[in-house]
Amino acid sequence: MTELMPAEGVFSLIWLLIALPLAGAAVLxxxxxxTNAWGPYLGILTxxxxxxxxxxMLLGMLQNSPEQRTFDQTLFSWVFVGDxxxxxxxxxDQLSMVFVLLITTVGALIHVYSLGYMSHDKDRRKFFxxxxxxxxxxxxxxxxxxxxxxxxxxxxxxxxxxLLIGFWQHKPSAAxxxxxxxxxxxxxxxxxxxxxxxxxxxxxxxxxxxxFGNAGQASEGTLNAIGLLLLLAAAGKSAQFPLQAWLLxxxxxxxxxxxxxxxxxxxxxxxYLIARSNAIFDLAxxxxxxxxxxxxxxxFMGAVIGSAKDDIKKSLAGSTMSQIGYMITAVGLGxxxxxxxxxxxxxxxxxxxxxxxxxxxxxxxxxxxxxxxxYGAVRTVMFITFxxxxxxxxxxxxxPPFSGFWSKDEIIHAAFEKGLLTGILLIIAAGITGFYMTxxxxxTFLGKxxxxxxxxxxxxxxxxxxxxxILALGSVFLGMALLFWGNIETWLExxxxxxxxxxxxxxxxAIALGLLAVGIGVLVAYLMYQRRPVPEEAxxxxxxxxxxxxxxxxxxxxxxxxxxPTLQTARVVSVLxxxxxxxxxxxxxxFVGALxxxxxxxxxxxxxxxxxSMVGGAVLVVLALVLVRAS
Amino acid sequence: xxxxxxxxxxxILFSIGAVGVLVRRNAIVVFMSVExxxxxxxxxxxxxxxxxxxxxxQTVAFFVMVVAxxxxxxxxxxxxxxxxxxxxxxxxEPNLLKY
Numbered sequence: 153m154t155e156l157m158p159a160e161g162v163f164s165l166i167w168l169l170i171a172l173p174l175a176g177a178a179v180l181x182x183x184x185x186x187t188n189a190w191g192p193y194l195g196i197l198t199x200x201x202x203x204x205x206x207x208x209m210l211l212g213m214l215q216n217s218p219e220q221r222t223f224d225q226t227l228f229s230w231v232f233v234g235d236x237x238x239x240x241x242x243x244x245d246q247l248s249m250v251f252v253l254l255i256t257t258v259g260a261l262i263h264v265y266s267l268g269y270m271s272h273d274k275d276r277r278k279f280f281x282x283x284x285x286x287x288x289x290x291x292x293x294x295x296x297x298x299x300x301x302x303x304x305x306x307x308x309x310x311x312x313x314x315l316l317i318g319f320w321q322h323k324p325s326a327a328x329x330x331x332x333x334x335x336x337x338x339x340x341x342x343x344x345x346x347x348x349x350x351x352x353x354x355x356x357x358x359x360x361x362x363x364f365g366n367a368g369q370a371s372e373g374t375l376n377a378i379g380l381l382l383l384l385a386a387a388g389k390s391a392q393f394p395l396q397a398w399l400l401x402x403x404x405x406x407x408x409x410x411x412x413x414x415x416x417x418x419x420x421x422x423x424y425l426i427a428r429s430n431a432i433f434d435l436a437x438x439x440x441x442x443x444x445x446x447x448x449x450x451x452f453m454g455a456v457i458g459s460a461k462d463d464i465k466k467s468l469a470g471s472t473m474s475q476i477g478y479m480i481t482a483v484g485l486g487x488x489x490x491x492x493x494x495x496x497x498x499x500x501x502x503x504x505x506x507x508x509x510x511x512x513x514x515x516x517x518x519x520x521x522x523x524x525x526x527y528g529a530v531r532t533v534m535f536i537t538f539x540x541x542x543x544x545x546x547x548x549x550x551x552p553p554f555s556g557f558w559s560k561d562e563i564i565h566a567a568f569e570k571g572l573l574t575g576i577l578l579i580i581a582a583g584i585t586g587f588y589m590t591x592x593x594x595x596t597f598l599g600k601x602x603x604x605x606x607x608x609x610x611x612x613x614x615x616x617x618x619x620x621x622i623l624a625l626g627s628v629f630l631g632m633a634l635l636f637w638g639n640i641e642t643w644l645e646x647x648x649x650x651x652x653x654x655x656x657x658x659x660x661x662a663i664a665l666g667l668l669a670v671g672i673g674v675l676v677a678y679l680m681y682q683r684r685p686v687p688e689e690a691x692x693x694x695x696x697x698x699x700x701x702x703x704x705x706x707x708x709x710x711x712x713x714x715x716x717p718t719l720q721t722a723r724v725v726s727v728l729x730x731x732x733x734x735x736x737x738x739x740x741x742x743f744v745g746a747l748x749x750x751x752x753x754x755x756x757x758x759x760x761x762x763x764x765s766m767v768g769g770a771v772l773v774v775l776a777l778v779l780v781r782a783s
Numbered sequence: 784x785x786x787x788x789x790x791x792x793x794x795i796l797f798s799i800g801a802v803g804v805l806v807r808r809n810a811i812v813v814f815m816s817v818e819x820x821x822x823x824x825x826x827x828x829x830x831x832x833x834x835x836x837x838x839x840x841q842t843v844a845f846f847v848m849v850v851a852x853x854x855x856x857x858x859x860x861x862x863x864x865x866x867x868x869x870x871x872x873x874x875x876e877p878n879l880l881k882y
Contacts, residue, residue, distance in 0.1 A: 752882040753882060755880075755881050755882045756878065756881055756882075757878030757879060757880050757881025757882075758875055758878050758881075759874050759875075759877075759878075760804075760805055760808075760874060760875065763804055763805055764805055767801055767805065
């Protein structure tokens with residue numbers, strides 16, 4: 153059993169991990185124009201300092217035995233109402249540790265990259281402030297030791313994502329995309345808040361320790377309900393079916409944002425949430441099955457969308473959806489999958505960040521054009537970007553010995569334990585991955601130049617290529633390092649549990665089938681895009697291509713099911729309000745107004761007419777008295 | 784003499800006063816009519832006091848006289864002021880205070 157260690161030594165700095173980027177965000181956002189000159193450097197400094205502390209903590213953690221690697225730091229009692237208690241308290245264990253390293257290290261690299269990418273933007277300071285805010289919120293999310301504090305981080309990253317997608321808010325499409333991301337995320341957030349309420353009602357607490365400790369005593373129905381609500385939350389944040397529609401539009405944000413938030417870190421928060429709640433999902437079979445189904449569906453949707461998009465960022469976004477689908481599937485498989493879901497999350501975080509930054513580097517040289525049909529032969533002018541992108545490309549396809557190979561094939565192998573169908577579907581999806589990534593690679597870097605006339609591509613500055621090189625090295629070596637040197641299974645086992653895969657086929661067969669599928673995908677892409685010239689205008693395409701270009705009609709479905717009825721209701725209510733309620737109120741006011749208009753005519757200003765009315769009134773009173781007396 | 788005659792006289796005087804207030808335009812005459820109404824009321828009070836055999840009505844009559852005297856002072860002052868600005872004592876002319 154793991155024991156809770158007091159946060160001493162370097163671990164007493166857990167709060168500082170979060171405080172540094174948050175302080176950076178505060179200075180940059182409240183400091184205003186005064187911080188314009190040095191603001192971006194401060195932003196890089198805070199995140200790098202957090203990353204440094206994170207690596208020191210890893211060294212400290214390695215000193216302890218596996219059972220003694222969970223550190224607890226309670227800052228203060230945050231909410232204390234009746235039976236409800238939530239502390240501002242952080243928990244650093246093996247799972248949060250790898251997340252902290254991913255977030256701060258990749259985050260720091262992307263901060264550095266942004267220095268070059270955003271060098272011409274006049275709102276650079278604000279951009280770095282938002283990025284710092286995101287890092288702080290994401291660290292709260294992964295370091296919280298109770299669900300309520302996790303929810304704070306969850307909402308914080310949602311806010312940062314909204315602000316950064318809409319960073320170029322002068323573009324209506326960016327503003328709309330930000331709004332869309334925010335609204336769809338909100339659907340998932342409702343799931344998380346309901347799950348937290350249900351946990352409190354069931355267990356009387358929202359802290360990880362008590363919820364997981366008492367999970368066995370709850371009824372299966374309750375656990376399934378909590379699990380499904382958590383899945384809803386994860387689907388919203390991680391762009392899984394049916395809440396996937398926002399991720400492709402989120403590419404309206406600057407490319408470093410797409411790399412950091414919408415590829416490497418924030419969108420994987422759903423995977424973290426499910427892996428963290430493993431005690432619940434282990435006991436909730438229906439919920440776990442739903443997780444697998446959602447994951448597999450999204451693997452396919454993402455892959456198909458990624459295959460048809462000509463926009464390099466949207467194609468990568470489809471790929472992100474698909475890869476997160478792999479992770480979600482993995483964590484839905486139970487103890488055989490948690491470790492590999494997280495493993496794939498880490499390798500994906502690195503190689504996908506590298507791919508996005510590579511795409512950003514290409515766009516930077518192409519006057520921000522994102523249409524791959526106008527790329528081609530970029531390798532001749534951007535050699536470093538070409539090599540680093542190639543590392544990411546081989547890694548995401550799962551070619552040995554690149555990082556993605558080690559994590560993805562373990563997931564595919566584990567999926568065979570759930571059933572033959574799950575495994576085969578994942579293998580087919582791996583083939584589609586090979587297709588769309590090769591398509592992207594060929595259209596961008598190989599073939600003939602199809603550049604716009606006034607474009608003169610050039611290699612990006614060092615401040616952008618050095619992060620690319622580091623991430624490319626990660627794409628090559630991280631998988632091997634984590635598996636052979638870091639022993640990712642034994643490292644994560646105390647937190648998420650681990651079981652040997654007991655699948656009908658052996659690992660080597662799964663690997664062979666996976667590689668075969670990828671090979672077919674690559675071959676098809678080669679025949680379609682390398683052997684034949686790529687048309688500059690998109691051809692009409694088959695029905696599947698057209699559907700994939702339309703993002704499999706996700707937006708249309710959302711519009712028909714949610715947006716249109718809401719608008720219709722709003723219209724009816726608006727008419728009711730204007731004609732009904734406002735009519736009654738305004739009508740009575742108009743009536744009183746008209747009445748007073750008539751009545752004021754009695755105020756003639758002639759004293760004698762007033763006197764006459766008085767006399768008349770007095771006579772009436774007297775007459776009334778006389779009549780009453782007489783009767 | 785029948786005390787009710789005083790009441791009738793009082794009613795006649797009051798009516799004359801009321802009609803005077805309503806029909807005359809000259810502020811001074813209206814004022815005098817008001818005095819007539821007040822004194823008609825006084826007469827009625829005194830007559831009732833006599834009929835009831837106590838002094839209550841007479842007491843009220845004195846009060847009315849004092850109040851009437853005070854009212855005359857204020858009223859005449861207003862009339863004189865208006866006359867100074869408008870060169871007229873007609874009560875139909877100052878009709879600015881209307882809708």
